[in-house]
Amino acid sequence: MRLLEFGCLVAVLCGLLVSVKAEIYIVTVEGEPVISYGGGIDGFEATAVESDEKIDTNSELVTSYAHHLEKKHDMLLGMLFEPGTYKKLYSYRHLINGFAVHISPEQAETLRHAPGVKSVERDWKVKRLTTHTPQFLGLPTGVWPTGGGFDRAGEDIVIGFVDSGIYPHHPSFATHNTEPYEPVPKYRGKCEIDPDTKKNYCNGKIVGAQHFAQAAIAAGAFNPSMDLASPLDGDGHGSHTASIAAGNNGIPVRMHGHEFGRASGMAPRARIAVYKALYRLFGGFIADVVAAIDQAVYDGVDILSLSVGPNSPPAATKTTFLNPFDATLLGAVKAGVFVAQAAGNGGPFPKTMVSYSPWIASVAAAIDDRRYKNHLTLGNGKVLAGIGLSPATHLNESYTLVAANDVLLDSSVMKFSPTDCQRPELLNKRLIEGKILLCGYSFNFISGSASIKKVSETAKALGAVGFVLCVENVSPETRFDPVPVGLPGIVIVDVRNSKELVDYYNISTPRDWTGRVKSFTGKGKIGDGLMPILHKSAPQVALFSARGPNIKDFSFQEADLLKPDILAPGSLIWAAWSPNGTDEPNYVGEGFAMISGTSMSAPHIAGIAALIKQKHPHWSPAAIKSALMTTTSTLDRAGNPLLAQQASETGTTKLVKATPFDYGSGHVDPRAALDPGLIFDAGYEDYLGFLCTTPGIDVHEIRNYTHTPCNKTMGKPSNLNTPSITISHLVRTQTVTRTVTNVAEEETYVITARMDPAVAIDVNPPAMTVRAGASRKFSVTLTVRRVTGTYSFGEVLMKGSRGHKVRIPVLANGYPR
Numbered sequence: 132m133r134l135l136e137f138g139c140l141v142a143v144l145c146g147l148l149v150s151v152k153a154e155i156y157i158v159t160v161e162g163e164p165v166i167s168y169g170g171g172i173d174g175f176e177a178t179a180v181e182s183d184e185k186i187d188t189n190s191e192l193v194t195s196y197a198h199h200l201e202k203k204h205d206m207l208l209g210m211l212f213e214p215g216t217y218k219k220l221y222s223y224r225h226l227i228n229g230f231a232v233h234i235s236p237e238q239a240e241t242l243r244h245a246p247g248v249k250s251v252e253r254d255w256k257v258k259r260l261t262t263h264t265p266q267f268l269g270l271p272t273g274v275w276p277t278g279g280g281f282d283r284a285g286e287d288i289v290i291g292f293v294d295s296g297i298y299p300h301h302p303s304f305a306t307h308n309t310e311p312y313e314p315v316p317k318y319r320g321k322c323e324i325d326p327d328t329k330k331n332y333c334n335g336k337i338v339g340a341q342h343f344a345q346a347a348i349a350a351g352a353f354n355p356s357m358d359l360a361s362p363l364d365g366d367g368h369g370s371h372t373a374s375i376a377a378g379n380n381g382i383p384v385r386m387h388g389h390e391f392g393r394a395s396g397m398a399p400r401a402r403i404a405v406y407k408a409l410y411r412l413f414g415g416f417i418a419d420v421v422a423a424i425d426q427a428v429y430d431g432v433d434i435l436s437l438s439v440g441p442n443s444p445p446a447a448t449k450t451t452f453l454n455p456f457d458a459t460l461l462g463a464v465k466a467g468v469f470v471a472q473a474a475g476n477g478g479p480f481p482k483t484m485v486s487y488s489p490w491i492a493s494v495a496a497a498i499d500d501r502r503y504k505n506h507l508t509l510g511n512g513k514v515l516a517g518i519g520l521s522p523a524t525h526l527n528e529s530y531t532l533v534a535a536n537d538v539l540l541d542s543s544v545m546k547f548s549p550t551d552c553q554r555p556e557l558l559n560k561r562l563i564e565g566k567i568l569l570c571g572y573s574f575n576f577i578s579g580s581a582s583i584k585k586v587s588e589t590a591k592a593l594g595a596v597g598f599v600l601c602v603e604n605v606s607p608e609t610r611f612d613p614v615p616v617g618l619p620g621i622v623i624v625d626v627r628n629s630k631e632l633v634d635y636y637n638i639s640t641p642r643d644w645t646g647r648v649k650s651f652t653g654k655g656k657i658g659d660g661l662m663p664i665l666h667k668s669a670p671q672v673a674l675f676s677a678r679g680p681n682i683k684d685f686s687f688q689e690a691d692l693l694k695p696d697i698l699a700p701g702s703l704i705w706a707a708w709s710p711n712g713t714d715e716p717n718y719v720g721e722g723f724a725m726i727s728g729t730s731m732s733a734p735h736i737a738g739i740a741a742l743i744k745q746k747h748p749h750w751s752p753a754a755i756k757s758a759l760m761t762t763t764s765t766l767d768r769a770g771n772p773l774l775a776q777q778a779s780e781t782g783t784t785k786l787v788k789a790t791p792f793d794y795g796s797g798h799v800d801p802r803a804a805l806d807p808g809l810i811f812d813a814g815y816e817d818y819l820g821f822l823c824t825t826p827g828i829d830v831h832e833i834r835n836y837t838h839t840p841c842n843k844t845m846g847k848p849s850n851l852n853t854p855s856i857t858i859s860h861l862v863r864t865q866t867v868t869r870t871v872t873n874v875a876e877e878e879t880y881v882i883t884a885r886m887d888p889a890v891a892i893d894v895n896p897p898a899m900t901v902r903a904g905a906s907r908k909f910s911v912t913l914t915v916r917r918v919t920g921t922y923s924f925g926e927v928l929m930k931g932s933r934g935h936k937v938r939i940p941v942l943a944n945g946y947p948r
Contacts, residue, residue: 367712
């Protein structure tokens with residue numbers, strides 16, 4: 132985190148001039164937060180909730196106890212430090228007991244040793260983990276009709292978005308063409324007032340809108356004119372994620388005179404609660420994000436969608452599961468809130484997850500069945516593949532090719548990188564009119580200072596009939612997404628094709644002895660890239676999607692817990708955009724954007740979870756997560772095993788057989804998730820058991836965040852009742868147990884299992900009948916047959932007599948005795 136220099140703050144201490152560097156710290160203190168306070172303090176009755184029960188925001192007991200905690204925070208700081216030498220930013224009272232404060236490192240050390248202080252952690256930064264998918268997922272025909280149609284899908288379910296805000300005037304969030312929204316009594320969030328229009332940001336669909344920036348301001352990162360001190364989305368990311376989960380149905384996606392289809396959220400009737408904690412230039416700070424989550428849960432959201440992850444591991448935290456962020460989310464789940472978090476965009480490399488804990492649904496990103504391709508046909512008949520969401524040049528006509536570096540107005544402009552075609556004033560319009568302009572792909576496109584949108588604008592301003600952007604040098608992890616443009620245009624992304632284009636251009640462009648062009652004779656025409664090609668090989672795991680194994684600490688030791696949990700669409704997703712959004716330079720000023728990232732996959736799961744919550748309002752977050760995971764598919768549309776994108780040695784993308792470390796339990800199937808048959812349920816006490824039995828976790832650290840002593844009756848962390856089984860260090864034989872609960876009618880299940888040959892698997896019993904509402908246990912025994920140094924993969928499959936299928940992945944890494 133950047134240090135904020137206090138320019139001339141001077142204090143006389145022991146006759147020395149002391150220069151103070153202040154930073155933000157998140158402090159937890161003794162005493163239980165609202166969600167787990169069981170009583171015992173005179174004058175304050177218990178406020179603790181049962182597992183999966185919401186906080187009663189109307190309760191005077193809750194209000195008074197929360198006020199009591201805040202007073203204690205203020206008293207502690209007031210006793211330790213002189214007024215003016217610190218600034219408290221937030222009091223956390225509902226999910227964890229603590230506060231965020233702006234102090235010097237010396238003051239932080241004082242706090243660490245103060246009575247009643249449990250932990251002091253320096254704040255760390257977070258970043259954004261940056262339509263057709265309802266049809267791809269079968270929502271219009273298979274899911275929405277069961278809830279009364281799209282105009283009832285998600286009714287009265289409130290999804291909270293901790294993101295970059297919202298553009299409330301977008302048609303995806305409008306209410307004028309929908310049935311009136313009634314108030315949601317369970318939701319108590321507030322709506323901030325727009326400082327310019329004096330109107331609030333809510334409209335019935337948007338039910339809450341607040342922003343959190345105290346940590347960003349204290350760190351000196353916040354610019355009010357750029358970052359907007361309101362819930363308004365100055366970035367685009369927040370509007371995009373909100374519309375994926377809960378945007379209105381059937382909104383035309385129009386750009387440059389072409390309609391790319393109609394956009395819809397997964398749960399188009401769900402309500403949206405906005406908690407802005409991410410900003411244009413710097414992302415966000417954990418202190419602000421934790422305050423936003425704490426407020427969202429207190430306000431009464433049903434679902435939390437988090438397309439956010441840490442820039443790097445927190446400096447002081449030993450384990451991945453215990454830090455202010457994950458501990459706050461554990462409190463959220465205890466309060467009955469389902470949490471979907473983006474898995475991260477560090478793929479395709481192993482151990483790149485940024486979402487670790489079992490109480491969170493960690494979502495990987497898939498490529499769906501829609502691909503956009505285009506081609507450039509050269510005058511010699513060669514056809515070069517590329518990408519470009521653009522119309523074609525005139526059907527039967529070829530046009531002269533001119534390279535930007537051959538049509539400079541003045542050789543002195545080379546210092547402005549003119550070949551990337553960002554500045555039309557550097558190029559000779561007379562030589563470009565009526566021709567195809569060839570531009571070069573530079574590092575500026577990766578850094579964001581150049582954009583394909585600007586290339587198109589430059590070509591249009593100079594009278595070109597189209598443009599070609601030529602990629603001659605690229606690193607393997609560079610991702611190229613098609614960008615919609617109004618002018619015929621194409622990006623040649625394959626370096627070999629780019630070389631072929633350059634060779635053809637050079638051969639067909641004669642020059643004098645100084646290198647100046649005598650005449651342009653090379654020809655080309657650009658194909659139509661507007662129509663998508665539908666692939667049966669979908670879904671596939673996207674190259675950028677973070678991979679397991681999951682880690683339990685920041686020494687990267689592997690955890691006995693599968694991550695990611697589930698796969699959902701996250702590549703080339705059309706959704707709402709903020710016209711002043713800057714997150715993607717290619718969509719500045721637009722109303723829609725088509726972008727990729729696990730940021731896009733998480734709100735898909737949040738929206739589908741809202742549909743499940745609507746149908747099963749009393750299900751716990753773990754039950755919803757189980758229904759999503761056990762009904763997934765590990766096959767693509769053609770019936771073949773899922774594939775994952777990987778980087779090859781040559782820098783191109785190849786496809787390999789995917790594993791649970793790529794896709795978790797598999798690709799989401801919303802229709803099946805509404806009726807899973809059996810669920811694997813778990814609650815707050817189960818998660819504590821997981822923490823207490825995970826080797827290497829300090830029990831004092833667990834108590835710091837949970838205010839609960841350890842109970843190790845679970846035996847091993849692999850016994851946590853999750854819909855997956857992972858044993859990272861299997862020696863000889865180990866047996867794990869799982870408990871299933873029947874949420875349908877009485878049914879008899881036949882249980883089978885399969886595993887890679889290096890590990891033997893056995894299940895017991897082989898069959899069982901489960902009455903409606905009843906629970907039954909089964910055991911899975913894994914035995915090392917051969918040590919391979921890698922994980923073995925398998926599954927347990929439960930087939931019901933009424934047609935239900937329940938599948939859980941099994942992973943084990945065998946070690947010698």
